[in-house]
Amino acid sequence: MGLPIEIEIWRGEIAELEVDAIVVPANESLFMTAPVAAAVKRVAGEEVERAAVAQGPIAAGTVVVTAGGRLATPYVVHAVGVGHDLQADAARLRHAIRATLAAVEHLGLARIALAPLGTERGVFPPAEAGELLIDEVIAHAEQGTGSPESVVVAVSRPDELRELLGVLDRAERRFAAARAEDR
DSSP states (O other), X not given: OXXXXXXXXXXXXXXXXXXXXXXXXXXXXXXXXXXXXXXXXXXXXXXXXXXXXXXXXXXXXXXXXXXXXXXXXSEEEEEOOSOTTOOOOHHHHHHHHHHHHHHHHHHTOSEEEEOOTTOGGGSSOHHHHHXXXXXXXXXXXXXXXXXXXXXXXXXXXXXXXXXXXXXXXXXXXXXXXXXXXXX
C-alpha cells in the first residue's frame, strides 16, 4: 500500500508549474527576497509581493495567501517557516507547514507545489526540512480531508533532489511498515 497522498520530488523552477497553488518560503515582513520567492515574483509580478506585504508583518509559523498574478497557478501561499532570528526551530517550521496545509484545505485545492521551507539562508539542511515537510503532508493526508490530493516538492539543485528523494523513500518505507504492523 502506498502513501495516502501522491508526493513527487521535482527539480526545476516552481514558478513554471501548473498547479492549484505554489508555496514559497517567506520572511515575517513578506517581502519576496529569498531566492525561490524572488524567482516567483519575477514571473508573477510585483503585485503578488504587494498583496503579501499588505497582509503583514506576520509571525514565524504562519502563512498568507495571495493571488498568483501572472503565474499559471491562481494562488501563492507565503509561508514563514523561519523567523528573523534564523533559529532552526522544528516546532515553528511544523506549524508553518500545518498552516499551509490548512489554507490549502480551506481553499479546497487539489494539487500544490512547495519549495522546501526552512532551507532559506541555510537554517535547516534540505534533508531535515524535507523530512518535516513530508511527515506533515502524510499526517495531514491521513486525516482524510482530501485536500490536497497531491504535492510536488520543487527543488533547484541536484544535491537537494537526491536528498529529498531519499527522504521520500524512507517515508514510504516507514509508512508501509506501520501499515503492515496494523494488520
